[in-house]
Amino acid sequence: MDTPEPQVEAPPPKADIAADTIVVTARAAKVMRGQLEKRGTPEGAIRFGIRGGGCTGYSYMFQFEDGDPRGSDTVVEADGGVRVYVDPKSMRLIKGTKIDFETGLRGHGFRFDNPNTSTSCGCGESISF
Amino acid sequence: MGIEDDDGNDTGALFQIEEPVAPMRKTTVPGRGIGIDLGTTHSLVAVAPCGEAPRTLGDADGRALLPSVVSYIGETPDVGWDARAAQLSAPTRVVSSVKRFMGRGTADIEFQHPYRIAALGDGAADVVRLEVGQGRVVTPMEVSARILEVLAARAEEALGETPTGAVITVPAYFDEAQRQATKDAGRIAGLTVYRLLAEPTAAALAYGLDKGGQGLFAVYDLGGGTFDISVLRLRDGVFQVLATGGDSALGGDDFDRAVGEHLLREAGVHTPTVLQREQARVAARDAKETLSTAETVSVQWEGGPALTLTRGQLNAVIGPIAERTAAPCRGALKDAGVRARDLDGVVLVGGSTRTPLVRNLVESIFRRKPLSDIDPDQVVAYGAAIVADELSGYAREGATLLDVAPLSLGLETMGGIVEKIIPRNAAIPIAARQVFTNYSEKQTGMMIHVVQGERELADDCRSLARFDLSGIPRLPPSMARIEITFELDADALLTVTARELMTGVKQTVEVKPTYGLSDEDVDALVIESLDNADEDFARRNLAEARVELGRVVLAVSAALTEVGDVEGILVAEDRAAIVSALADGEAAMAPTGPTEHHEIVAVRERLEHVSEAFARRRMERALLAGMEGMSLSEVENTIAADDTLDAKRGSHEAEQIEKI
Numbered sequence: 166m167d168t169p170e171p172q173v174e175a176p177p178p179k180a181d182i183a184a185d186t187i188v189v190t191a192r193a194a195k196v197m198r199g200q201l202e203k204r205g206t207p208e209g210a211i212r213f214g215i216r217g218g219g220c221t222g223y224s225y226m227f228q229f230e231d232g233d234p235r236g237s238d239t240v241v242e243a244d245g246g247v248r249v250y251v252d253p254k255s256m257r258l259i260k261g262t263k264i265d266f267e268t269g270l271r272g273h274g275f276r277f278d279n280p281n282t283s284t285s286c287g288c289g290e291s292i293s294f
Numbered sequence: 295m296g297i298e299d300d301d302g303n304d305t306g307a308l309f310q311i312e313e314p315v316a317p318m319r320k321t322t323v324p325g326r327g328i329g330i331d332l333g334t335t336h337s338l339v340a341v342a343p344c345g346e347a348p349r350t351l352g353d354a355d356g357r358a359l360l361p362s363v364v365s366y367i368g369e370t371p372d373v374g375w376d377a378r379a380a381q382l383s384a385p386t387r388v389v390s391s392v393k394r395f396m397g398r399g400t401a402d403i404e405f406q407h408p409y410r411i412a413a414l415g416d417g418a419a420d421v422v423r424l425e426v427g428q429g430r431v432v433t434p435m436e437v438s439a440r441i442l443e444v445l446a447a448r449a450e451e452a453l454g455e456t457p458t459g460a461v462i463t464v465p466a467y468f469d470e471a472q473r474q475a476t477k478d479a480g481r482i483a484g485l486t487v488y489r490l491l492a493e494p495t496a497a498a499l500a501y502g503l504d505k506g507g508q509g510l511f512a513v514y515d516l517g518g519g520t521f522d523i524s525v526l527r528l529r530d531g532v533f534q535v536l537a538t539g540g541d542s543a544l545g546g547d548d549f550d551r552a553v554g555e556h557l558l559r560e561a562g563v564h565t566p567t568v569l570q571r572e573q574a575r576v577a578a579r580d581a582k583e584t585l586s587t588a589e590t591v592s593v594q595w596e597g598g599p600a601l602t603l604t605r606g607q608l609n610a611v612i613g614p615i616a617e618r619t620a621a622p623c624r625g626a627l628k629d630a631g632v633r634a635r636d637l638d639g640v641v642l643v644g645g646s647t648r649t650p651l652v653r654n655l656v657e658s659i660f661r662r663k664p665l666s667d668i669d670p671d672q673v674v675a676y677g678a679a680i681v682a683d684e685l686s687g688y689a690r691e692g693a694t695l696l697d698v699a700p701l702s703l704g705l706e707t708m709g710g711i712v713e714k715i716i717p718r719n720a721a722i723p724i725a726a727r728q729v730f731t732n733y734s735e736k737q738t739g740m741m742i743h744v745v746q747g748e749r750e751l752a753d754d755c756r757s758l759a760r761f762d763l764s765g766i767p768r769l770p771p772s773m774a775r776i777e778i779t780f781e782l783d784a785d786a787l788l789t790v791t792a793r794e795l796m797t798g799v800k801q802t803v804e805v806k807p808t809y810g811l812s813d814e815d816v817d818a819l820v821i822e823s824l825d826n827a828d829e830d831f832a833r834r835n836l837a838e839a840r841v842e843l844g845r846v847v848l849a850v851s852a853a854l855t856e857v858g859d860v861e862g863i864l865v866a867e868d869r870a871a872i873v874s875a876l877a878d879g880e881a882a883m884a885p886t887g888p889t890e891h892h893e894i895v896a897v898r899e900r901l902e903h904v905s906e907a908f909a910r911r912r913m914e915r916a917l918l919a920g921m922e923g924m925s926l927s928e929v930e931n932t933i934a935a936d937d938t939l940d941a942k943r944g945s946h947e948a949e950q951i952e953k954i
Contacts, residue, residue: 197311200311211311225309226312227309227310227311227312228311228312228313229311229312229313232687237824253824253827254823254824254827257827257828257831258831267308272308273308274307274308274309274310275308275309275310275311276307276308276309277309
């Protein structure tokens with residue numbers, strides 16, 4: 166079992182959420198770049214956002230994006246030039262989020278530390294604010 | 295399921311980068327879409343990269359037309375002019391007019407053709423397969439794919455890059471099987487088919503007729519071997535085919551044959567050989583083309599006498615044949631319920647419409663001068679190229695709203711919350727479905743309210759339609775399954791179907807073209823949703839919290855009524871606590887209740903907490919009762935089925951259905 170994140174990294178209170186941006190750790194950026202290359206679209210980007218709603222709340226959207234950013238998107242440039250697009254509507258709900266990449270017994274995957282969420286469901290894929 | 299941390303800390307889920315939901319859009323590169331007119335006798339490819347005027351692409355000799363003929367005489371199939379030339383020498387091994395076989399079963403082939411159709415194997419799908427010699431058997435889709443490959447290669451050379459997708463035109467009357475076969479041909483050729491486009495619509499788009507927003511048009515298409523007439527309505531920038539008609543055995547080739555026979559008679563040849571007949575036909579075709587602009591032409595073929603043909607003589611010969619197109623035209627107008635004078639334009643398609651006599655005939659049928667500025671052989675490919683350019687991701691000026699859903703389409707769910715089924719900017723045609731459930735066991739109907747817009751609550755969206763699905767069986771909350779399907783077809787017509795999966799009761803509504811909206815309206819609605827995002831989210835959260843609380847209140851009250859005072863399940867003390875929490879819940883749901891969703895959530899959690907032990911005991915009893923007499927495997931099956939259902943119900947994202 167991997168070590169749980171140290172508790173000192175507790176999310177900052179909502180009032181402290183910085184400007185409209187997100188943070189991509191170097192490790193996450195490296196994996197994103199690798200996956201984009203493996204997919205044959207090294208120049209592509211990643212779209213990060215919130216979608217849906219419905220009976221169980223909101224969920225994250227995290228996908229490859231081949232097009233240019235839309236006019237209203239925020240483009241976050243991570244280590245090594247990987248670009249992450251966030252649409253303005255999602256930004257309100259994910260600003261201040263840190264995207265990290267985790268490896269361990271739970272498997273490999275990206276992890277979102279979103280200071281805006283109030284609760285997560287059991288699987289962590291549905292969120293509420 | 296992941297492994298929980300020992301101390302119960304929620305470390306959150308781990309995510310993977312997904313492919314975008316709309317697979318059609320993932321490979322688009324603006325300017326790299328191609329338009330293909332896959333014709334019965336000829337095919338063409340055109341491009342209109344990044345808003346440029348459309349142009350067709352020629353072969354090394356500059357010929358834009360590619361005969362739709364594939365020769366299987368050699369080891370590798372040969373496509374085009376050489377294949378056509380080889381046709382007389384090996385009629386069964388050179389496939390022409392393969393379009394007539396597309397999407398047809400062996401029983402559907404009632405027309406004359408020189409091919410040997412392979413017998414169907416046991417259990418094989420009823421698809422026509424042609425024996426082309428040396429044991430080779432090909433399907434019409436494969437033959438068409440060979441043609442598409444040649445055109446795609448042409449485009450790749452011209453663009454300097456691989457095309458990312460193609461728009462292929464099909465006759466307006468093509469049915470689902472014929473359209474699917476055409477899509478399959480594209481796939482076999484290695485093309486991404488953005489969409490199919492009706493030939494008359496393509497011609498109308500090439501003339502920019504969509505720019506007016508409204509109108510009624512006729513498209514008169516007289517090709518080499520087929521005649522098609524279509525009546526289109528343009529409403530809110532979307533074309534709809536109102537009626538089609540035609541004659542699948544009437545075309546310019548009939549003109550050539552008749553004129554050839556006339557020339558042979560003039561030459562005094564009364565029993566022509568096959569060669570003479572062919573020579574006369576070719577001479578007739580050339581003469582006919584010259585007479586499109588000249589008044590007289592001299593005609594001579596090898597070994598034949600020098601003859602003269604005037605336009606008057608030509609017209610006398612072909613007039614009766616051309617006249618046969620008039621009845622289908624009038625029939626199509628009648629079917630469409632419009633009169634010739636209601637039309638806003640008539641478009642000419644097909645090489646045979648270059649003949650002045652045909653133009654005059656069209657003018658007399660429709661009482662207006664037809665549009666003929668664009669080469670009638672190329673006009674359909676032009677329209678396809680324009681649409682392909684748009685679908686490749688280039689926003690052409692004044693582009694029609696034909697190709698993407700400009701605003702999300704969704705449903706109102708409990709609490710007035712909007713569940714988006716087809717997201718904004720989804721490429722159409724698109725179909726998506728999602729399974730919904732009932733809220734209470736008293737519910738025997740469901741009101742389906744279809745809305746359009748980006749806001750979170752139905753009240754703020756545009757209402758498109760309402761209908762009721764009745765006859766839902768009485769089932770405990772969350773047990774009924776109602777599948778809602780949204781289909782937005784190529785003509786932007788939305789069909790919403792609601793189906794209860796247990797009984798199969800079904801209800802459908804068609805929403806007529808939804809876009810009474812200008813681009814500015816769409817932009818304004820999107821901006822409005824951004825401006826109101828915070829407030830919308832708060833309202834949505836509140837509505838969701840209320841719905842959730844309502845569900846729990848209902849479930850707990852029902853359980854209380856049901857058990858009555860059954861010994862051992864509920865002691866008086868617990869009952870009092872639950873009743874009190876229930877009263878709090880009902881108060882919280884009243885209009886005078888709290889307006890912060892956190893407060894409502896707290897009330898719900900309290901109710902859940904006090905009723906938890908009761909719920910567990912009830913569940914155990916129900917399980918015991920339910921499992922009586924069931925084997926272990928039956929129990930497991932039941933649980934597995936429930937899990938599948940839960941997974942389906944729990945997914946809060948519409949599932950896309952692969953369609954055209």
